Amino acid sequence: MSRNIITILILIFTIHCSSQTFNWDKERKLKWDDFKGPVKNWDVAAVSYCGISVKTLKTKFWNGKSKYLAYAEFDCDSSFYKPKRINKNVLSHEQLHFDISELYARKINQVFAKKGFIQGEEASKIYDSINLIYSKRQSMYEKETEFGTIIDKQEIWNQRIFQELKELENFTN
Numbered sequence: 656m657s658r659n660i661i662t663i664l665i666l667i668f669t670i671h672c673s674s675q676t677f678n679w680d681k682e683r684k685l686k687w688d689d690f691k692g693p694v695k696n697w698d699v700a701a702v703s704y705c706g707i708s709v710k711t712l713k714t715k716f717w718n719g720k721s722k723y724l725a726y727a728e729f730d731c732d733s734s735f736y737k738p739k740r741i742n743k744n745v746l747s748h749e750q751l752h753f754d755i756s757e758l759y760a761r762k763i764n765q766v767f768a769k770k771g772f773i774q775g776e777e778a779s780k781i782y783d784s785i786n787l788i789y790s791k792r793q794s795m796y797e798k799e800t801e802f803g804t805i806i807d808k809q810e811i812w813n814q815r816i817f818q819e820l821k822e823l824e825n826f827t828n
Contacts, residue, residue, distance in 0.1 A: 674730065674731075674732050674733075675691065675730075675731035675732050676728050676729060676730050676731065676732075677689075677728070677729055677731070678726050678727065678728055678729075678828070679705075679726070679727035679728070679729070679753055679754070679756065679757040679760070681827075684750055685703070685729070685746060685749055685750045685753060686746075687736060687741070687746065689729065689731050689734065690703075690731065690734045690735050690736045690749075691731045691732055691734070691735075692704070692730075692731070692732050692733045692734050692735040693735060694735045694736075694737060695735065699737075699740075699802065700736060700737055700740035700741050700745045700802075701734075701735065701736035701737070701740075701741060701745050701746075701748075701749050702733075702734060702735055702736075703729065703734050703749040703752045703753060704729070704730040704733035704734045705727060705728065705729045705730065705734075705752055705753045705756045706727070706728060706730075706756055707725050707726070707727055707728070707756055707759055707760045707763065707782070707786060707789065708725070708726055708728050709723050709724065709725045709726075709763070709778065709782055710723065710724055710726070711723055712724050713772075715772055718772075719774065719775075720772035720773055720774055721772060721773065721774075721775065721778070722767070722771065722772055722773075723767050723773070723778045724764060724767070724828050725760040725761075725763035725764050725767065725782070725828070726760050726828040727753060727756035727757040727759075727760045728756070729753055729756075734749075736749075744803055744806060744809065745803060747803070747809065747813070748800065748802070748803025748809060749803075751796065751809075751812060751813060751816055752793060752796070754816050754817075754820065755789070755792060755793055755796060755816055756789070757820065757827070758816060758819050758820050758823065759785055759786070759788070759789035759792070760828070761820070761823035761824075761826040761827055762785050762789075762823065762826075763781060763782060763785050763786075764826040764827075764828065765823060765826045766781050766785070767781065768826060796812055799812065800812060
């Protein structure tokens, strides 16, 4: 019995550690080679699995309070595209999903910076509240651009997110 549990834990650890991810970087744009996941039978040209993760930077051992850092991450092994349905506009649309992830990671970092050392429970509440807004913003982006098919709306979103990222440049990781 315990041998089976150990085998399962090793398998889970191997799968988790072998997942290809990378953090958002203003110098690195998405490429189709980054989309390595199995293609799903969904009515889309591409899907970007990106989101926000948080790590602990420092912990004060006497009170358990920590400083945290949020960062945007792209999961190559879950993201996919359909070669027959893509063009440069689709890749630009997917890039902005990743950029929106970075924007909201910066918003989280802005709050973390203001709070300083905090308990993990408070960090989770901050993350959860901003992540909820982030998810709604991603949905709004899809709806307003009709999944990137309305080019003039896509350009408006590109400019808006670029400006918001610039305003929060001090809170990048």
